[in-house]
Amino acid sequence: MTTAATLDQPRAAAAAETGRTGAELLLEALVREGVTTAFGIPGGANLPIYQQLPRFPLRHVLVRHEQGAAHMADGYARASGRVGVCLATSGPGALNLITGLATAHFDSVPVVAITGQVAAASIGTDSFQESDMIGSSLSVTKHSYQVLDAAEIPSVVEEAFHIARTGRPGAVLIDIPKDVQMQRVTEVRERIRRRRPHRAPGASDAGLLDRAAELLSAAERPVILAGRGVAISGAQSELCRLAEAGDIPVGTTLLGTGIFPNPHPLSLGLVGFMGTGYCNRAVTHCDLLLMVGMRADDRVTCRLDEFAPRAEHIVHVNIDPAELGKTVRADCQIVGDAGEVLAGLRRRMAPRPRPAWRAQVDVWRERHPLRYPRNGRLQPQEVLAACNQHLGADDVTVADVGLNQIWAALAWSGRRPGHFLNSGGQGTMGFALPAAIGAQAACPERRVLSVSGEGGFVMTLQELATAAEARLPVKAVILNNRQLGMVRQFQDDFYGGVRSQVDHVLTPDFSLLARAFGCFGATVRRGEELGPALDQAFAHRGPAVVDCWIDPEANVYPIVPLGKGLSDFVECPLP
Amino acid sequence: MTQAEPERRSPGSDGLTLDQGRGRVVALRVEDRRGVLQRVVNLLGRRGFGIATCSVGASSEPGVAAISLRVDVGAQAPEQVKRQLEKLIDVVSVDDVTEAGPVEWSSALVRLRPEAAERALGGLRAPVRGSLVRHQGDRAVAALGGPPEALAQALSGLGQEEEVEWVSSGPLVLLAQPAQQGPGWAPSLGGA
Ligand SMILES: Cc1ncc(C[n+]2csc(CCOP(=O)(O)OP(=O)(O)O)c2C)c(N)n1
Numbered sequence: 100m101t102t103a104a105t106l107d108q109p110r111a112a113a114a115a116e117t118g119r120t121g122a123e124l125l126l127e128a129l130v131r132e133g134v135t136t137a138f139g140i141p142g143g144a145n146l147p148i149y150q151q152l153p154r155f156p157l158r159h160v161l162v163r164h165e166q167g168a169a170h171m172a173d174g175y176a177r178a179s180g181r182v183g184v185c186l187a188t189s190g191p192g193a194l195n196l197i198t199g200l201a202t203a204h205f206d207s208v209p210v211v212a213i214t215g216q217v218a219a220a221s222i223g224t225d226s227f228q229e230s231d232m233i234g235s236s237l238s239v240t241k242h243s244y245q246v247l248d249a250a251e252i253p254s255v256v257e258e259a260f261h262i263a264r265t266g267r268p269g270a271v272l273i274d275i276p277k278d279v280q281m282q283r284v285t286e287v288r289e290r291i292r293r294r295r296p297h298r299a300p301g302a303s304d305a306g307l308l309d310r311a312a313e314l315l316s317a318a319e320r321p322v323i324l325a326g327r328g329v330a331i332s333g334a335q336s337e338l339c340r341l342a343e344a345g346d347i348p349v350g351t352t353l354l355g356t357g358i359f360p361n362p363h364p365l366s367l368g369l370v371g372f373m374g375t376g377y378c379n380r381a382v383t384h385c386d387l388l389l390m391v392g393m394r395a396d397d398r399v400t401c402r403l404d405e406f407a408p409r410a411e412h413i414v415h416v417n418i419d420p421a422e423l424g425k426t427v428r429a430d431c432q433i434v435g436d437a438g439e440v441l442a443g444l445r446r447r448m449a450p451r452p453r454p455a456w457r458a459q460v461d462v463w464r465e466r467h468p469l470r471y472p473r474n475g476r477l478q479p480q481e482v483l484a485a486c487n488q489h490l491g492a493d494d495v496t497v498a499d500v501g502l503n504q505i506w507a508a509l510a511w512s513g514r515r516p517g518h519f520l521n522s523g524g525q526g527t528m529g530f531a532l533p534a535a536i537g538a539q540a541a542c543p544e545r546r547v548l549s550v551s552g553e554g555g556f557v558m559t560l561q562e563l564a565t566a567a568e569a570r571l572p573v574k575a576v577i578l579n580n581r582q583l584g585m586v587r588q589f590q591d592d593f594y595g596g597v598r599s600q601v602d603h604v605l606t607p608d609f610s611l612l613a614r615a616f617g618c619f620g621a622t623v624r625r626g627e628e629l630g631p632a633l634d635q636a637f638a639h640r641g642p643a644v645v646d647c648w649i650d651p652e653a654n655v656y657p658i659v660p661l662g663k664g665l666s667d668f669v670e671c672p673l674p
Numbered sequence: 675m676t677q678a679e680p681e682r683r684s685p686g687s688d689g690l691t692l693d694q695g696r697g698r699v700v701a702l703r704v705e706d707r708r709g710v711l712q713r714v715v716n717l718l719g720r721r722g723f724g725i726a727t728c729s730v731g732a733s734s735e736p737g738v739a740a741i742s743l744r745v746d747v748g749a750q751a752p753e754q755v756k757r758q759l760e761k762l763i764d765v766v767s768v769d770d771v772t773e774a775g776p777v778e779w780s781s782a783l784v785r786l787r788p789e790a791a792e793r794a795l796g797g798l799r800a801p802v803r804g805s806l807v808r809h810q811g812d813r814a815v816a817a818l819g820g821p822p823e824a825l826a827q828a829l830s831g832l833g834q835e836e837e838v839e840w841v842s843s844g845p846l847v848l849l850a851q852p853a854q855q856g857p858g859w860a861p862s863l864g865g866a
Contacts, residue, residue, distance in 0.1 A: 234712070236719050237712070238716065241761075262763060291737065293705060293766045419761070421754065421760070422761070423757075424751045424753060424754070425754060428751065555853045
């Protein structure tokens, strides 16, 4: 037996060497949080992390632009419900994440960004590639940290993940100076907190639930509007049960697409600015409005003082108290988890058929159907319908921003939440392709389709290289109208028809570009080319791009003119 | 049915006056951590709230700083101030004490000629108080304290004196009775 004395010395020496660096502590903590995939780009200020990375059971997807990393982490999180992680170096790398973090944060998506920072002693001296990431990210994150002692890294990471995924989820940033990444520590330290960083909303106030249930039961013409909060809470079947028990029609926000079955006799489809005519009519005529898991921004309400003008009562349910009374001032405000509240309401309500109200909604449904012109040119709806045939119930569609987004949302035939992703709050062009790549990384067994206009597609198309390299076989469909379509429609409809800076006179040959990036590429200029091109794209084992030249004059209808109320929607002119 | 007003008014006005009805008095307790003031100020600014006054300092609880605020809510609903501030992770508690009739106390330093200082101090009326804190050369500095409105009045009364210069603080705020602690209080990071 060796004596303690002989053992101790080498042990102490080993401890000094085996004491872990900040970078190691960080990666260990990520693994402990269950992170298996991260998206990022190395650079001067995060090299210590990248030096350690190969030793950890983490898949790192090397992106081509940090905005792509943030969108991929976002798409990963939306598709899987897990926290998405992205990494960037200091300065331009970290700043490039900002748009992506804002996109995720606005849509309540849990993302943790880890940025390298210049050495602690250099902070504030404008040293090379220094950027103030706490200041720059304040308004687009739920919280942020600058870690100045490696011993705090484990508890910071734990807290950051907790904050990102609890309550109303959101983005969290951890900024770590390079020397802290290299700092060796043998003991870790807990951060002291005086308040739990996220309060679980307690059980929803029973008195308020009683009141809301009473109002709902008494209403003659109730409408439910539901948003992404219902999906986050996993409450779609609860929503369905409540609607069916009370015979209450349900509209969804853009971010809520998919949380209520569509078609369904009670489905009103999309509400708001580009919502269905029958949904907007129902909201305008309802005597009670229940809004659940949604914020009610101006894209939903349009003119605020004409929103639900006949509603004697508005019940608003959100997990974030600050969303209650912020725009629509509901008289019954309930803080709580959507699923819990919906279940609580259903338990308090006797089933009640409302045939007269249903019949009225059906009249509007018939009077204001979604329709589009058939003029011999390829219509976006035809492309989307053909795409849908290649997608199963479990597959994922990610839409970009613009006309393509609304067409895709309106056409989407899925039934499951979390399978139609888009940037609702920020409306970030360039979201779809990288978010689809992230979703594909999260769900390798599913098909993932991205739908973009050519304008948004070129904003992040370099990530085709990421997709090809990382073998993430997303299928990207471009609804190519050679225009910034939504802007063009706004100019036509609301700005005197002056088409200003909306024509893409030169659009690249996307199928050639796709091949240059190692992907499959095809161009569709006529309807008959569509089927074969999609067949090939979906049969291809790797990522694919199908560039569809659609009718450049195709618009989204109905649309509510800017500054008007929901009921003033304009419909597609009849042929 | 109450709806937000259709026309949004302008964001909170600048300046020190508290517009009737739009002003909220807020007692904030925050983790005493680098950058916490930046978070509070950034949030108020970006939500369109005007900061009329802000006093920052220590509190009786170790590790917790106190921030006393008078905020102009601008176009927002009054309860938004508390709800938004509560979202900040480093905020320990927020009390909107506007209606609770809190004790508010501001202080001021006044520099003037010694004879004038004597006059000024002699002319103070309760609850404003003051004392001479330094006499240097041909100048004296007096410290004044009192409820913000009364103090402001006392200070404006000094206008007749020659070469007077003063600075004043935003009020500190404390409830005369302990505020009820809201839910969610826990000593450390618990499960949620
Ligand atoms: C990053 C960014 N820049 C600008 C805008 C404003 N914008 C909204 S829709 C749109 C046009 C989108 O054009 P395209 O991507 O071709 O899609 P389409 O509307 O034609 O389907 C623009 C410029 C935006 N939403 N995001």
